[in-house]
Each structure stands twice: as structure tokens, then as C-alpha cells.
Amino acid sequence: MVPRRSFTIDTEKTTRTTYVLGTELTVNLNRCAPPQSKFFSIKCSPNVHYKITLQAKDRNAVPYPLTPNSVLIVTMDAVSKTANDSKLSVRYYGEKTEALGDALLHLTAVEISLDVDADRDGVVEKNNPNKGSWKWGPNGHGAILLVNCDSESTYKKTLDSEVDEISKVSDLQDMSKMILRTNGPAELPEGYKLTMHISQTTSESVRVFRPQTNVQKDNVWKHKLLKLFLKDYIMVVGTDMLTQKVPYLGGKTELEFFVEGLHFPDRDFDGLITINLSLLEPCGKDFPETPVFTDKVVFHVSPWIMTPNTLKPVEVYALRCVLRPNNLSFLWERIMDVLKKELGLDDEDIIDLPILFKVLEEKTYPRAVAYYPDMVNMIVLGDQLGIPKPFGPKVNGRCALETEACSLLEPLGLKCTFIDDLTPYHKLLGEVHCGSNVLREPSPFKWWNLEL
CATH class of the missing domain: 2.60.40.1860 (Protein-arginine deiminase, N-terminal domain)
Incomplete structure (x- = not known):
């Protein structure tokens, strides 16, 4: 219409x-x-x-x-x-x-057209008719937004989503591109302006940045001096900033914006993000401007997805030390009940590996930690398993715990390799799984193709 x-x-x-x-x-x-x-x-x-x-x-x-x-x-x-x-x-x-x-x-x-990649092909097309809505399924539409939950910082490892500025250009790769396309006279008529705005609820889950557009480069030294005080990318809307004027550049131009997701969808957040752009018309002295045109786009924030160990490994990264984990008490029976209920598992689908826990007294409350390297915290590389070496009692010259693990896993076509991580990881309350990360081939299935 x-x-x-x-x-x-x-x-x-x-x-x-x-x-x-x-x-x-x-x-x-x-x-x-x-x-x-x-x-x-x-x-x-x-x-x-x-x-x-x-x-x-x-x-x-x-x-x-x-x-x-x-x-x-x-x-x-x-x-x-x-x-x-x-x-x-x-x-x-x-x-x-x-x-x-x-x-x-x-x-x-x-x-005026505020545009996103509504057909999910990697290109921000002009004025897609479906840019203002979201539809699940292989024939669906709607732009996708990632949560910026990594860290571009080399030393101070703070999540990028917790920092309200862009410190490195590489951070833009974690954001979705949005383009404002305008065409018209060199300047808007007197009193008219463009503004971007979001709701209070949306501001808790998204930030929008744009590059500086008003730095003149005719004087090189002046430009370098200004860069010491001006950010290359400024926040347009986001936390505590619901609306802001955006520049109208005149002629046929495109202004890029970078959209950053802050929170994964949960029971209180359906994942939908709406961003509006309005042309405001002056109404006279002492009267607020009136929106005479509003364009909107809709994103869906990607859900939190745990990469399954069954995906083919590409590269393994290992750390020299492990940070102390959060204080967690393992209520194993409760965890097992949840896994069986949510994943539809039976008892025979679960393999029990032997482990002994000890109680670690702390100021807040005691918690259970593995007494010896916990074989469950392994890394899975296809059919190869890198398992923490448990140093159990020897029976017939072989570790009884290793023998038990092999008897349970090798019939499934898996190959067990036991890794001594006692000093580098276990003593710091971690295992090989905690001190490593595996880059895997992405799943061929796209989450937005789910039929909901």
C-alpha cells in the first residue's frame, strides 16, 4: 500500500x-x-x-x-x-x-530509503518491500543481526557488547550493515531534518553507529589533529539514546550505518529489532517538528547457538593458562534430568565416565571440583577424542579409568588419546576442553530457515 x-x-x-x-x-x-x-x-x-x-x-x-x-x-x-x-x-x-x-x-x-539485507543474500538492496517485517522459513525474509559477544581488545578482554564505542575497524565485521539512500537537492528546505529513532525497549538490545561525515580533509594536518579528538564512528541510537539527527548529504548519496546486537533472544526478548528513520517538517516557532515520512527496517537477533562437537574440525587453538572459572556447583542429577527432557534422551543414550569430586571450601559457599582430571572435559575432533589423562590406579599395567573410557567409547568408532593436562590446566580448575577452542566448519543449516 x-x-x-x-x-x-x-x-x-x-x-x-x-x-x-x-x-x-x-x-x-x-x-x-x-x-x-x-x-x-x-x-x-x-x-x-x-x-x-x-x-x-x-x-x-x-x-x-x-x-x-x-x-x-x-x-x-x-x-x-x-x-x-x-x-x-x-x-x-x-x-x-x-x-x-x-x-x-x-x-x-x-x-529516502533506509535499507537492510532483507532477502539474506549478503547485499543491502534498495527499498526491499519486505525490509520492515520478519518471516521465518526458507521462503521467509528479514535482516539478521549478530550479538557482538567477542572482544577486539588484545589485553583487556571486555566483551565488545559492553563497550559503547568502536575501537577497531575489525569490530564492524560483527555488525550488520544498514544504508540510508537519499537523492534530492543539495540541502533540504529550511527547517527539515532526518532523524533516526528507536523505542526504549529496543535501546536495551541494539546500538547503531555511523562514520564521521563532517571532517574536512583539505588540510592534512588539521585532519590528523581532529582525529585525536573525534571518534571515527559515532553512536547514533542505542543505550540511553533513543533518537538523533542524521545528516542529509545532498544529491544521490549513501550513508552507511553499522548495527550491533547486544543481547540474545530469551523469554523476555523475542529478538525483533525495529529501527525507524523519519523526515521531520517544521511547524512554527515553539512547536515540535512533525514527521511527514517514516521508513523502518526490522532485524532479528541471532539466537545463542552452541556449536556441536560433531561438526568437522578445521583448527584447534590451545591456551598456555586457564582463567579461574565461575563458582558453579554441579547438581549432576538435575542436569541429567534436564538433558533427557529437553533433548528427548533415554538412559541408554548417555555414557557415564568415572569421576571423583572433592569439596572446595570458599568464602561464599563450598563447591565441587574434579579430584583428578575429568575425562568428560575432552575435545572432539571428528572421530578423534583428546581426553584428559586421569592418572587412575593401574590394573594389569594400565590405568583402570582409561581402560573403562576406551571400553565405552571405542565401540562407537571413536579413537581415544589421553593428554596430560594436570599441571597446565587441571591445577587451575580446568581441563583440555577449557584451555582450547576448536574452529569447526559451519553447519549447512541456517537457523532462519526454521519453520515456526
Whole structure:
């Protein structure tokens, strides 16, 4: 449906407005007419088009008969080169077709489109009709947003989502691109401006950045000096910032934005993010501007996905030391019950590996930790298992715990290799799984293709 905006004209003064391509302006001619008006005629610039809804019997009569339901619908097919360069006039006539007054309208046509990758092909296409909604499934649509939960910092490992600025350009790779495409005169008419805005709820889950656009590079030294004080990328909307003016660059231009997800979907957050861009029109002194056009895009934040160990490994990364883990008490029976319920498992689907725990007394509360290297905390590389060496009692010259693990796992086609991680990892309350990370081939299935 074509966006439509109601508008009024006046025979006492010239009216000015900005028109956005792809929309319609509607004017109730009867309400704007001088008293005793019975007819009207219309003249306009070549790039201004109009049609009239009439209920009179003779629809071809000129001047047109004025009825209570005479509505003028105005459109334009090209952007303006300068402000107020297009005209439309309505002349009203009395009973004897005597002229009663002229209403003059000056128009500035611009093109505005806030765009995202709504068809999920890696390209931010122009004005996709589905950019303002989300649909699941292989035939669905809607842009995708990642949670920026890694850290670009080399030393101080703070999550990027907890830092409200972009410190490295590489951080942009974790964000979704959004483009504001505009076309029109060099400047908007006086008093008009573009603003981006989000809701209070949305601000808790997203931030939007854009590059600086007002740094002049004609003076190299001046530019270098300014870079010491100005950020290369500034936050437009996000935490504690619900709305902000965005620059209109003039001519046919594109302004890139980078959208950062802050939280994964959960029971209190459905994952949908709506970002709005509005063209505001001045309403006079001491009155707030009025939005005359609003474009919106919708993202869906990617759910939290644990990479399964069954995916093919590409590369293994190992640490020289392990950070102390969070204080967690393992309620193993409860965990087993949850796993069986949520994953539909039976007892025979679960392999029990022997382990002995000890109680570690701490200031807050005691917790259980592995007494010897816990074989469960292994790394899985295809059919190869890197298992913490448990150093159990020897039976017939072989570790009884290793023998038990092999008897349970090798019949499944898995090969067990036991790794001595006692000093580098276990004594720091971790195992080989804690001190390593495996880069795996991504799953061929795309989560957004789920039928929900």
C-alpha cells in the first residue's frame, strides 16, 4: 500500500512542503476552498502529477465541479534539483465561474530509503518491500543481526557488547550493515531534518553507529589533529539514546550505518529489532517538528547457538593458562534430568565416565571440583577424542579409568588419546576442553530457515 499523507492548502498564502518519492499527498479541496466556491481548476509543473476523486456526474468538465468529497491526490516522479522548484496551483470559482482565489503549493521532491539485507543474500538492496517485517522459513525474509559477544581488545578482554564505542575497524565485521539512500537537492528546505529513532525497549538490545561525515580533509594536518579528538564512528541510537539527527548529504548519496546486537533472544526478548528513520517538517516557532515520512527496517537477533562437537574440525587453538572459572556447583542429577527432557534422551543414550569430586571450601559457599582430571572435559575432533589423562590406579599395567573410557567409547568408532593436562590446566580448575577452542566448519543449516 502506498504511504499517504493528508495536507492542506491556503488561498491566503503560499504553502510549502517536501514530498518523498513513492508516497501520495492528499488534499480535501472542499475544506480548503473559499466560501461560495463551486468549481476549481489545477495547474502544475511537468514532474507533478495529480488525480481527483469526484462524485459529480460529469467527471470531464473543466473547471471541475467542487463536491464535499473532492480530493486531490498528488505524486511526483523525479527528485528536485533545488528546494521548492516544483509548483501546483488550485484556482477556485464561484457559481458563475468567477475566480475566488488561488492556492499555491511549492514542492520539494526527495528520495529516502533506509535499507537492510532483507532477502539474506549478503547485499543491502534498495527499498526491499519486505525490509520492515520478519518471516521465518526458507521462503521467509528479514535482516539478521549478530550479538557482538567477542572482544577486539588484545589485553583487556571486555566483551565488545559492553563497550559503547568502536575501537577497531575489525569490530564492524560483527555488525550488520544498514544504508540510508537519499537523492534530492543539495540541502533540504529550511527547517527539515532526518532523524533516526528507536523505542526504549529496543535501546536495551541494539546500538547503531555511523562514520564521521563532517571532517574536512583539505588540510592534512588539521585532519590528523581532529582525529585525536573525534571518534571515527559515532553512536547514533542505542543505550540511553533513543533518537538523533542524521545528516542529509545532498544529491544521490549513501550513508552507511553499522548495527550491533547486544543481547540474545530469551523469554523476555523475542529478538525483533525495529529501527525507524523519519523526515521531520517544521511547524512554527515553539512547536515540535512533525514527521511527514517514516521508513523502518526490522532485524532479528541471532539466537545463542552452541556449536556441536560433531561438526568437522578445521583448527584447534590451545591456551598456555586457564582463567579461574565461575563458582558453579554441579547438581549432576538435575542436569541429567534436564538433558533427557529437553533433548528427548533415554538412559541408554548417555555414557557415564568415572569421576571423583572433592569439596572446595570458599568464602561464599563450598563447591565441587574434579579430584583428578575429568575425562568428560575432552575435545572432539571428528572421530578423534583428546581426553584428559586421569592418572587412575593401574590394573594389569594400565590405568583402570582409561581402560573403562576406551571400553565405552571405542565401540562407537571413536579413537581415544589421553593428554596430560594436570599441571597446565587441571591445577587451575580446568581441563583440555577449557584451555582450547576448536574452529569447526559451519553447519549447512541456517537457523532462519526454521519453520515456526
